[in-house]
Amino acid sequence: MDWFASIDGYCERLGPAYWAEPVNAVTNLAFLVAATVMAWRLRGAHLPLAKAMVVLLAVIGIGSFLFHTHAERWAALADTTPILAFILVYLYASSRDYLRLSKPWSLVSVGLFFPFAAVLVPLFAQVPVLSASAGYLPVVVLIAGYAVVLARRASETARGLALGAGLLFVSITLRSLDMPLCESWPIGTHFAWHLLNGLLLGWMIEVYRRHMLARRPHGG
Secondary structure, three states, X not given: OOOOOEOOOOOOOOOOOOOOOHHXXXXXXXXXXHHHHHHHHOOOOOOHHHHHHHHHHHHHHHHHHHHHHHOEHHHHHHHHHHHHHHHHHHHHHHHHHHOOOOHHHHHHHHHHHHHHHHHHHHHHOOOOOHHHHOOOHHHHXXXXXXXXXXXXXXXXXXXXXXXXXXHHHHHXXXXXOOOOOOOOOOOOOHHHHHHHHHHHHHHHHHHHHXXXXXXXXXXX
């Protein structure tokens, strides 16, 4: 595989130049801003998983910036790998701390994400327009599912997750409309995916922070 092969998959990109996607590139600041805000909100809290999520959030912004400037296969890997890592860390934290599963079973839940996604992605790939983002739609189902399970035992957390699922669905829709709307909207809509996902991922960390501090009202 040629890791330096060019990728042109977004409306805004019209050529191979480094700054061919200025809006898509600059809007990755949303991830860094969200990471900074959540790092500040987590100050003094002994929540190592939440802090790991903050680091991954910042890395997502850096990786996505690299992809939307270099636009090569290696940069695509730098873009998608930290996103997957964030999903898996959050899934582990959710299973362990929202559902109160043991650590081994929480790890099992992480492993089950892959067959879960493998079943749903081909189904979502049949949905018009949204098929372009089929790989992300199982995450919406997963977040919504945790919200339903937690509706009675942790209603505030459930509402927070439900909001996150809704926000992610809107974000995915805008990502999917990037190419279909390209002729009428030349900069595309992918930049909105960055802005909303920066907000979303910061919010998901905040939901986890609030849940954990509610369990330990004396902080730490």
